[in-house]
Amino acid sequence: MRYKIAFFAGDGVGPELINEGIKLIDKAAELDKFEIEWIKYPHCSEHYLETKELLSEDILKEIKNNCNAIYCGTFDNFILEPQIKVQGIPTMIRNYFDQFASIRPIKLLPSVESSIAGKTYKDIDFVIIREFTEDFYVGASGKARKGKNKQLLEINKNSSKIKLAINIEARGNEVAYQIGVLSRKACDRIIKYAFDYSKINNNKKITFIDKADKLDYYNFWRESVDKIAKEYPGLEYEFSLIDTTVMQFIRQPERFKVIVAPNMFGDVLQDLGTIIQGGLAFGARGNINPEGISMFEPIHACAYKLKGHGIVNPIATLWAGALLLENIGQKKASDLTMKAIEAVLKDGRMRTQDLDGHNTTSEMADAIIDKFVELHD
Numbered sequence: 001m002r003y004k005i006a007f008f009a010g011d012g013v014g015p016e017l018i019n020e021g022i023k024l025i026d027k028a029a030e031l032d033k034f035e036i037e038w039i040k041y042p043h044c045s046e047h048y049l050e051t052k053e054l055l056s057e058d059i060l061k062e063i064k065n066n067c068n069a070i071y072c073g074t075f076d077n078f079i080l081e082p083q084i085k086v087q088g089i090p091t092m093i094r095n096y097f098d099q100f101a102s103i104r105p106i107k108l109l110p111s112v113e114s115s116i117a118g119k120t121y122k123d124i125d126f127v128i129i130r131e132f133t134e135d136f137y138v139g140a141s142g143k144a145r146k147g148k149n150k151q152l153l154e155i156n157k158n159s160s161k162i163k164l165a166i167n168i169e170a171r172g173n174e175v176a177y178q179i180g181v182l183s184r185k186a187c188d189r190i191i192k193y194a195f196d197y198s199k200i201n202n203n204k205k206i207t208f209i210d211k212a213d214k215l216d217y218y219n220f221w222r223e224s225v226d227k228i229a230k231e232y233p234g235l236e237y238e239f240s241l242i243d244t245t246v247m248q249f250i251r252q253p254e255r256f257k258v259i260v261a262p263n264m265f266g267d268v269l270q271d272l273g274t275i276i277q278g279g280l281a282f283g284a285r286g287n288i289n290p291e292g293i294s295m296f297e298p299i300h301a302c303a304y305k306l307k308g309h310g311i312v313n314p315i316a317t318l319w320a321g322a323l324l325l326e327n328i329g330q331k332k333a334s335d336l337t338m339k340a341i342e343a344v345l346k347d348g349r350m351r352t353q354d355l356d357g358h359n360t361t362s363e364m365a366d367a368i369i370d371k372f373v374e375l376h377d
Contacts (some may be wrong), residue, residue, distance in 0.1 A: 001035070003035065004036075004067045005039065005042060005328075006063045006066075007022070007072065008072045009040070010074045010075045010089075010302060011044045011046050011302040011304075012301070012302025014074035016361060017361065020193060020362065021314070021320065021321040022321075024070075024318055024365065025321050025325065025333075027327060027331075031077050032332065032333050034330060035121070039063075039328060044075055045076045053119050064292075067293060068293070069296065070093060071191075071297075071324055072320075075088055075302060076304070080364070097293045098236075099132065099288055100186065100189060101129055101130070101134040102286070102288070103128075103130075103285065103286040104273060104284070104299075106128060106129070106273035107121070107125045108121045108278060109282065109341065110346035111345045114278060116250060116253070116276050119253065119276070123256075124254070125254075128261065128266060128269050128273055129204075130263060131169065131190040131195045131260075131266060134160070134265035134371075136148045140178070141178045142176070143296055145170065145174050146172060149169070149170065150166070150168075153166065157184045157186075159185045162190065163234035164179065180264075181296050183358060185305075191224050192228050193233045194206055194208075195228060195229070199234075206260060207240050207257075207258065207260070208238070208240070208264070209241075209266070210222065212241070242265045245269065246269070249273070250276075251278060254359050270285075280300035281316055281355075282319065284320040285323075286327065294327050296323045297354050300316055307349055310362060310369070311361060313354050313355065314352075315364070317377075318341060318365065318368060319337075322335075322341075325337065333344050336365060336376060339375055340368045341366075341368055344364070344368050351364075354371075
């Protein structure tokens, strides 16, 4: 089997990290007898400042027509010239390929300290699936001055195209507003994806997040859950309010297996989950379109001050590589990558600075690759 993978090394420490991820995936390909063709794209903020070239739709079409997945390093979206108003590269990719599901594995690895006292790697091991296109992040916002106001908002998403004509009479006070949107298509597809994911991975319990006790808007979400759940009689599901869920993250994270949330609450829970699993050095994300091209990336920043020092923990990038391997059908290599990461951490001799050690990025990655080879059948 041959796969073409587009990759964007990105800014700051991104290139040195993604090089380690590529080394591991290439080793997996060698041992499991599949082929990877890497197609490099230079686009990032640093590339723009040198060349004035932005990521174009032609490049995205090229990826769509030729590649199986996308692997990304880290990006800086804040150094572009002020007059250049563009989306960040990961956002452009997510929007173009309609990557509507954000998957964040939340797993405390051996010998990594959680921010929750008394919890071990046996207690924190679940997945958060976030709907990535709608809710209160559709950009439908504005202000209204005192008096009468007429405003037109347009929402143009793959799941919904809406025009909102708003008449506001603000008496004695200026107001601001933010409108959330849930479409039946977007709710149904993320919920179906979550049930399918749980079935494939033998997870019997799914927790769906909302705030339906205060925001009637989320009863629309619950309707989709109840409807689609009937197609999966072997799986259990429950609803949990966002505030209750946050408390349970701190008190009893072991009760969760698969969490599914609308965009805004998913954003909050994924970030909180990353902290309880040990921090940004272990945060990996899959941006998923199950019928198209998906993208995989670490979630931490590009860390310009550390660029070239070779001291950043590579595990988030390697973990993103494991998600990529699973996505293209190489589940054995994906699982073995995670076992290798866990074994190296459990051994405790290889530690980067964030883990109170002195090993370099390459030394940590090489140790994981060596363990991958050792564990391979």
